[in-house]
Amino acid sequence: xxxxxxxxxxxxxxxxxxxxxxxxxxxxxxxxxxxxxxxxTRNGRWTFPKGNTIPGLRENRAAQQxxxxxxxxxxxIDDSYFALYLYNSGGEEYPIKAFLMEVDGTRVPGELFRTxxxxxxxxxxxxxxxxxSRKYSNEFCRIVDHAAEAISKRRTMRPPSTTSFxxxxxxxx
Numbered sequence: 001x002x003x004x005x006x007x008x009x010x011x012x013x014x015x016x017x018x019x020x021x022x023x024x025x026x027x028x029x030x031x032x033x034x035x036x037x038x039x040x041t042r043n044g045r046w047t048f049p050k051g052n053t054i055p056g057l058r059e060n061r062a063a064q065q066x067x068x069x070x071x072x073x074x075x076x077i078d079d080s081y082f083a084l085y086l087y088n089s090g091g092e093e094y095p096i097k098a099f100l101m102e103v104d105g106t107r108v109p110g111e112l113f114r115t116x117x118x119x120x121x122x123x124x125x126x127x128x129x130x131x132x133s134r135k136y137s138n139e140f141c142r143i144v145d146h147a148a149e150a151i152s153k154r155r156t157m158r159p160p161s162t163t164s165f166x167x168x169x170x171x172x173x
Contacts (some may be wrong), residue, residue, distance in 0.1 A: 022099065024071075025100050072109035082166070086136065
């Protein structure tokens with residue numbers, strides 16, 4: 001049994017009112033099974049598409065926008081985040097609200113230095129753990145496991161409320 005988002009929020013402290021970012025945990029079902037879409041950072045690490053919230057835009061739409069800009073991915077994103085995780089950048093630690101996004105398609109990302117890569121859950125955990133401390137490696141592995149569990153449950157349950165984003169949808173800032 002996994003840790004609930006409520007337990008994680010309690011462990012992280014309050015998110016509302018403090019700095020946090022949003023991430024799109026992009027996935028698809030392929031012949032290889034479940035796959036996650038990762039992008040590289042400027043430092044060469046792998047991560048989920050993520051970024052800041054955008055004033056006037058719902059959090060899930062901001063995460064969806066990041067997926068489009070960083071990975072060239074478009075599709076259906078959940079209206080509510082499924083998990084929180086800790087991230088560290090430049091010595092600063094902050095929480096990330098993670099939204100599941102089922103990818104309908106991809107194009108060349110707007111951020112050309114990114115190299116999006118589809119990975120099985122095992123491959124994703126391995127790539128997300130590279131060049132990270134055990135603490136943050138464990139955070140990413142927990143998110144991959146939690147996402148895989150949530151996606152698996154969807155097949156037997158009614159799908160959650162989602163927001164669509166197609167390749168033709170203009171960027172909103």
